[in-house]
Amino acid sequence: MNPIAQHRLGQGTWYMGEDPAHQDEEVRALQLGLDLGITLVDTAEMYGEGGAERVVGAAIAGRRDEVTLVSKVYPHNAGRSEVQRACERSLARLGTDRIDLYLLHWRGGVPLAETLEGFEKLRAAGKILAYGVSNFDTADMQEALRAPGGKAIAANQVMYNLRRRGIEFDLLPWCREHGIPVMAYSPLESDRREQQRLFADPALRQVAARHGATPAQIALAFLFAQDGVCAIPKAVQPDHVRANRAALDIVLTPEDLATLDAAFPAPKRKVALDIL
Ligand code: NAP
Numbered sequence: 001m002n003p004i005a006q007h008r009l010g011q012g013t014w015y016m017g018e019d020p021a022h023q024d025e026e027v028r029a030l031q032l033g034l035d036l037g038i039t040l041v042d043t044a045e046m047y048g049e050g051g052a053e054r055v056v057g058a059a060i061a062g063r064r065d066e067v068t069l070v071s072k073v074y075p076h077n078a079g080r081s082e083v084q085r086a087c088e089r090s091l092a093r094l095g096t097d098r099i100d101l102y103l104l105h106w107r108g109g110v111p112l113a114e115t116l117e118g119f120e121k122l123r124a125a126g127k128i129l130a131y132g133v134s135n136f137d138t139a140d141m142q143e144a145l146r147a148p149g150g151k152a153i154a155a156n157q158v159m160y161n162l163r164r165r166g167i168e169f170d171l172l173p174w175c176r177e178h179g180i181p182v183m184a185y186s187p188l189e190s191d192r193r194e195q196q197r198l199f200a201d202p203a204l205r206q207v208a209a210r211h212g213a214t215p216a217q218i219a220l221a222f223l224f225a226q227d228g229v230c231a232i233p234k235a236v237q238p239d240h241v242r243a244n245r246a247a248l249d250i251v252l253t254p255e256d257l258a259t260l261d262a263a264f265p266a267p268k269r270k271v272a273l274d275i276l
Contacts, residue, residue: 003068003100003130004155004181008224009248010040010070011241012185012234017051022236023058029236030059034066036245042157042183042232043094044072044105045086050093057095069094070101070183072134072157075108083118087127102128103157106135106275116149123152130154132180137273138171145178153180159274160184160229162219162264163198166271168226176228184223186276187231188216203263207256216240217247222260225252 011033016026030041041060043052053071060067071094077086091097102122104115119131132155133144144150156175160167161184175182189195198204199215208218216233223231224247235241252260 002154002179002181003070004040004183004230007040007068007230009038009220009244010042010068010183010230010232011038012232013041013043013052013056014047014190014234015052016043016234016236017048017053017055023055026055026236027059029238029241030056032238032241033235033245034059034063036241038241038245039066040068040070040230040232042070042185044103045077045090045093046072046074046105050089053090053093057093061095064096068100069096069098070103070155070157071099072103072105075104075106075110078104078108078110078115078118080114080118080121083115084122087122091127098126099128100130101154102131103134103155104132107133107140112144112150113147116144116147120149120152132156134158134183134185135273135275138174141171141174141178141180155181155183157183157185157232159186159276160223160231161187161189161198162204162222162260163189163194164274165264165266166274168266169268169270171273172226172228180228182229184229184231187223187233188219190276201263203259207252207259210256211250213247213250214243217243217250218252218256218260220244220247221250221252222257224248224250225257 134157
């Protein structure tokens with residue numbers, strides 16, 4: 001069973017765990033999300049250099065079984081034996097005995113076959129239940145699938161939002177064809193200025209007004225309308241967490257989708273994958 005397949009919405013954690021003064025509100029935000037049924041949580045050893053995993057550990061304490069837990073290993077820790085140790089460190093910070101989905105954060109210098117071998121060993125030991133990749137473009141996916149253990153890749157996490165629709169040209173269709181869910185990161189545009197530009201778009205605001213929703217909710221609803229895609233916005237403000245959950249109930253009409261397509265056209269040729 002693919003751990004991501006039944007999710008359309010998850011909770012991101014980038015920039016959490018960086019400042020102890022914010023830890024309590026971050027934990028509460030994740031717990032509110034869990035209470036609202038957003039049980040997929042995405043983190044990484046990189047975020048806050050382990051701090052985000054600690055925040056997640058605090059948020060899921062006593063309710064681990066409710067959660068689908070995703071974490072990521074740094075490329076420089078993704079060697080055959082290094083990955084065993086990196087995973088153990090993540091498990092300790094998360095306060096759990098298993099990670100549901102463990103991703104290679106991006107492609108680095110370690111041969112893919114070595115990382116996959118390391119992932120297989122972790123899976124055999126029950127430390128991770130599934131593994132996958134992040135920031136892999138189509139050629140990387142094709143190569144990965146040919147490597148031993150590559151056929152078990154359970155997700156590819158990439159940047160995808162209304163303003164960055166490059167993956168719709170080839171990567172997303174390819175992932176669908178191979179039954180590999182795509183996790184859309186930065187679904188609301190991480191960068192504040194880029195986000196403001198997105199939310200100020202007249203077409204997005206027009207669709208939002210039709211639904212009595214916010215531009216952010218429509219940006220998420222657009223992603224929910226894509227087959228095989230799960231969006232993982234990060235939200236610390238409780239109103240944002242609630243709004244993101246409520247966005248799951250918005251059903252965009254063909255007219256809405258046409259309005260969005262005209263304002264944010266999908267590319268008609270291959271473009272390189274957006275990477276943060
Ligand atoms: P994002 O989720 O698109 O945007 C986060 C920003 O949007 C925060 O400032 C948040 O504010 C705000 N926000 C959230 N919900 C909102 C709403 N309903 N209305 C208005 N604003 C809202 O960007 P992201 O954090 O870059 O991406 C999401 C997650 O993807 C990350 O946290 C991380 O888990 C993952 N990610 C993975 C990679 C990778 O290489 N694999 C790269 C980047 C991100 P508040 O926090 O103040 O509520």
